[in-house]
Amino acid sequence: MSKSYYEPSDLGKFGDIKDFQPELAEKFFGYYNSVFQEGALSEREKSLIALAVAHAVQCPYCIDAYTSTSLEKGSDEEEMMEAIHVAAAIKGGAALVHGVQMMNKAKDMSM
Amino acid sequence: MKSLKALNNPLSTGQKQLDLLHKGTSETYKPPLFVDTIEPTGHFPMKAKGVEVLQINMGKMCNQVCKHCHVDAGPDRQEIMTRATLELCLNVLKNESITTVDLTGGAPEMNPEFRWFVTEASALGKHIIVRCNLTILLANKKYNDLPQFFKQHKVEVVSSLPHFSARRTDAQRGEGVFEKSIKALQMLNAVGYGSGDLLLNLVYNPSGAFLPPAQASLERDFKKKLKDQYGIEFGQLFAITNMPISRYLDYLVASGQYEDYMTQLVDAYNPMAVEHVMCRTTLSVGWDGQLYDCDFNQMLEINCSGTKNKHIADFDLEALENRNILLDQHCYGCTAGAGSSCGGEVV
Numbered sequence: 478m479s480k481s482y483y484e485p486s487d488l489g490k491f492g493d494i495k496d497f498q499p500e501l502a503e504k505f506f507g508y509y510n511s512v513f514q515e516g517a518l519s520e521r522e523k524s525l526i527a528l529a530v531a532h533a534v535q536c537p538y539c540i541d542a543y544t545s546t547s548l549e550k551g552s553d554e555e556e557m558m559e560a561i562h563v564a565a566a567i568k569g570g571a572a573l574v575h576g577v578q579m580m581n582k583a584k585d586m587s588m
Numbered sequence: 589m590k591s592l593k594a595l596n597n598p599l600s601t602g603q604k605q606l607d608l609l610h611k612g613t614s615e616t617y618k619p620p621l622f623v624d625t626i627e628p629t630g631h632f633p634m635k636a637k638g639v640e641v642l643q644i645n646m647g648k649m650c651n652q653v654c655k656h657c658h659v660d661a662g663p664d665r666q667e668i669m670t671r672a673t674l675e676l677c678l679n680v681l682k683n684e685s686i687t688t689v690d691l692t693g694g695a696p697e698m699n700p701e702f703r704w705f706v707t708e709a710s711a712l713g714k715h716i717i718v719r720c721n722l723t724i725l726l727a728n729k730k731y732n733d734l735p736q737f738f739k740q741h742k743v744e745v746v747s748s749l750p751h752f753s754a755r756r757t758d759a760q761r762g763e764g765v766f767e768k769s770i771k772a773l774q775m776l777n778a779v780g781y782g783s784g785d786l787l788l789n790l791v792y793n794p795s796g797a798f799l800p801p802a803q804a805s806l807e808r809d810f811k812k813k814l815k816d817q818y819g820i821e822f823g824q825l826f827a828i829t830n831m832p833i834s835r836y837l838d839y840l841v842a843s844g845q846y847e848d849y850m851t852q853l854v855d856a857y858n859p860m861a862v863e864h865v866m867c868r869t870t871l872s873v874g875w876d877g878q879l880y881d882c883d884f885n886q887m888l889e890i891n892c893s894g895t896k897n898k899h900i901a902d903f904d905l906e907a908l909e910n911r912n913i914l915l916d917q918h919c920y921g922c923t924a925g926a927g928s929s930c931g932g933e934v935v
């Protein structure tokens with residue numbers, strides 16, 4: 478058992494998930510690779526989206542991986558930080574918009 | 589910032605760089621030998637296919653001291669090609685099979701014989717490429733009219749701009765370089781470079797320990813950003829891989845990323861790139877007239893093979909066209925991903 482829940486070296490072992498279930502892993506990685514191919518969006522744009530989502534789901538592996546990939550695909554620090562602000566705005570907005578639910582409930586319960 | 593040579597850094601010698609490339613930075617890491625890796629392609633021993641491009645290093649002096657420079661160039665370097673050696677180069681250029689002369693440095697424009705040489709090579713009908721670092725156009729009044737001079741001789745200008753962001757460009761090439769590079773590109777655009785038959789091509793190379801992305805999509809991004817923000821037009825973007833030699837090698841070792849970078853190069857080995865490596869059609873001439881398979885071998889002090897193929901004074905086209913190329917571990921830089929050459933991707 479490792480001493481920490483997150484080991485940086487575990488990122489490189491992602492492919493090992495196939496050891497316990499090869500068929501589904503193969504399907505997943507095939508799909509994953511297709512998703513990140515150049516399409517209507519460029520690889521660079523896709524990696525910026527992935528970087529933003531990585532922050533939204535707060536996955537240290539994904540943050541590590543998509544910081545590297547974003548730089549490799551030609552993005553700069555400004556673009557990367559703006560992408561994270563998009564994630565933060567949506568996460569913050571998602572929390573706040575539920576404020577309306579709170580308000581509705583509070584109004585219902587009050588005189 | 590100073591050159592490795594001025595700092596007496598051991599990596600300023602070719603032999604020490606080669607030792608490091610063979611021994612690595614730890615006992616446990618031993619990448620496969622490049623020559624073993626390419627064996628199945630049938631290209632070992634690797635033969636030259638001809639001499640179409642003569643790449644001339646006009647000197648190691650430069651107004652910049654970029655962190656990744658494979659030449660270890662800078663203002664503190666004194667090595668410069670003399671007129672006598674340039675005359676030998678002109679003599680060689682009379683061979684019709686050599687169609688292109690590629691001028692590099694350092695900043696080749698700082699060689700006092702630069703304009704004379706370009707004029708002479710142009711009179712021979714050669715296609716001339718100048719690897720212009722852009723900031724030289726603004727470094728001194730005497731260089732301000734270079735765009736007109738280039739235009740007069742239809743010189744192809746190839747210039748490094750590692751990023752469309754100031755931060756990433758300056759991090760690699762020095763404080764304030766981005767802003768000056770943009771001004772220089774606008775000066776070149778102003779005389780007609782970047783459209784029509786006046787070729788202005790840019791070079792992207794990663795500002796860190798990673799490999800370049802696909803050239804075509806990066807070119808689209810560069811075109812859009814430079815046009816939208818600065819009104820700049822250019823032709824092609826060449827995506828070039830940083831070679832693990834000289835100052836870039838020093839950076840990799842100092843930042844603890846040497847093994848990781850070599851692993852990236854080895855993992856990205858592409859057998860399709862092997863037959864297109866640039867040394868098969870290019871010959872590199874050092875500032876002192878010595879001959880090399882490429883600019884990288886020049887910096888590692890690996891002369892061409894063959895007893896006669898050592899100096900431009902002894903130039904023998906037939907012997908050079910049939911020479912064996914001398915490959916070593918740094919060559920992984922030319923075969924990673926889509927391959928890399930002075931003209932960008934090769935496959």
Ligand code: SF4
Pocket residue numbers: 650651652653654656657658659660661662693694695721
């Ligand atoms: S401009 Fe070119 S030659 Fe000069 S230091 Fe930078 S990379 Fe080296």
Ligand code: SF4
Pocket residue numbers: 865866867868881882883884885913914915916918919922
């Ligand atoms: S480093 Fe030079 S010799 Fe090696 S493959 Fe590249 S161009 Fe050829």
